[in-house]
Amino acid sequence: MKKPPPLKIDGASEREIAREVVTVLPELTRRDFLKGLVTLGGLSLATGVVLSNGAAVEKMLRAISRWNDGAQGALFDPKKLAQTYPESMMTRPFPFNAFYGIEDVPVVDGKDWKLELGGLVKDRKAWDLPSLRALPQEEQVTRLVCVEGWSAIGKWGGIPLGDFLRRIGADTTAKYVGFGCFDGYRSSIDMASALHPQTILALTYDGKPLPPREGFPLRLRIPTKLGFKNPKHIASLYVTNSYPGGYWEDQGYNWFSGL
Numbered sequence: 001m002k003k004p005p006p007l008k009i010d011g012a013s014e015r016e017i018a019r020e021v022v023t024v025l026p027e028l029t030r031r032d033f034l035k036g037l038v039t040l041g042g043l044s045l046a047t048g049v050v051l052s053n054g055a056a057v058e059k060m061l062r063a064i065s066r067w068n069d070g071a072q073g074a075l076f077d078p079k080k081l082a083q084t085y086p087e088s089m090m091t092r093p094f095p096f097n098a099f100y101g102i103e104d105v106p107v108v109d110g111k112d113w114k115l116e117l118g119g120l121v122k123d124r125k126a127w128d129l130p131s132l133r134a135l136p137q138e139e140q141v142t143r144l145v146c147v148e149g150w151s152a153i154g155k156w157g158g159i160p161l162g163d164f165l166r167r168i169g170a171d172t173t174a175k176y177v178g179f180g181c182f183d184g185y186r187s188s189i190d191m192a193s194a195l196h197p198q199t200i201l202a203l204t205y206d207g208k209p210l211p212p213r214e215g216f217p218l219r220l221r222i223p224t225k226l227g228f229k230n231p232k233h234i235a236s237l238y239v240t241n242s243y244p245g246g247y248w249e250d251q252g253y254n255w256f257s258g259l
């Protein structure tokens, strides 16, 4: 995709911004609006262009876009890959974000930890860290895009979620995969995105076990979705046909939030 110049939004009225968005980003089509990509974070995810922040802009962009999860799901292309980057482009240090400050990062004991499984899964045995580390792993250098208007490139390694779901006998015709976390955070994704080849259960950051701030012992890394759909400190995974929502999703964030 051709990269448009960054938006000039400082001091502009919401109406001017709306016009800018459509003229400066010709790739922005009705389809993108339907897909819910028209937030600052969504635009960065779609175009690779990092936009400056602005609460008013975000609010306006939300207002002019029609959140429509049904339409988005129907448009999801399971083969379209998120952009990958050379390691030299990694953002150092990688920014931290959570619904609390970094001083409150949960300290999880890896020895006691087990990934609990639930819902439409045949083999619900819980998995400890050594058995997860023994599974085939993949690495990716991708960009994490937060709706708050920042993004950063990092390298994560882990188990392709699709492989894991098939291994545990998950019903891959079910609608949703949900995640519960140690800090009370929750999120959920559609099954097509769960089976996407770049969606991984990450155990490492930059080649080493995830540091606490990066979500030790296990996080979801899904580069085709916004940052808040990448739960850290995962405690449980379940497969379901009932809409699971999530921490931010329940507060009005667009549920699909992806490509």
Ligand SMILES: Nc1nc2c(c(=O)[nH]1)N[C@H]1C(S)=C(S)[C@@H](COP(=O)(O)O)O[C@H]1N2
Binding pocket: 094, 095, 096, 097, 098, 099, 100, 144, 145, 146, 147, 181, 182, 183, 185, 213, 214, 227, 228, 229, 230, 231, 232, 233
């Ligand atoms: N458990 C948990 N996971 C979470 C969050 C959180 O508050 N708790 N915040 C989300 C948000 S909004 C973002 S942008 C990313 C940030 O990931 P990072 O700290 O690795 O940058 O984590 C996501 N996963």
Ligand SMILES: [Mo]
Binding pocket: 097, 145, 146, 147, 148, 227, 228
């Ligand atoms: Mo975020």
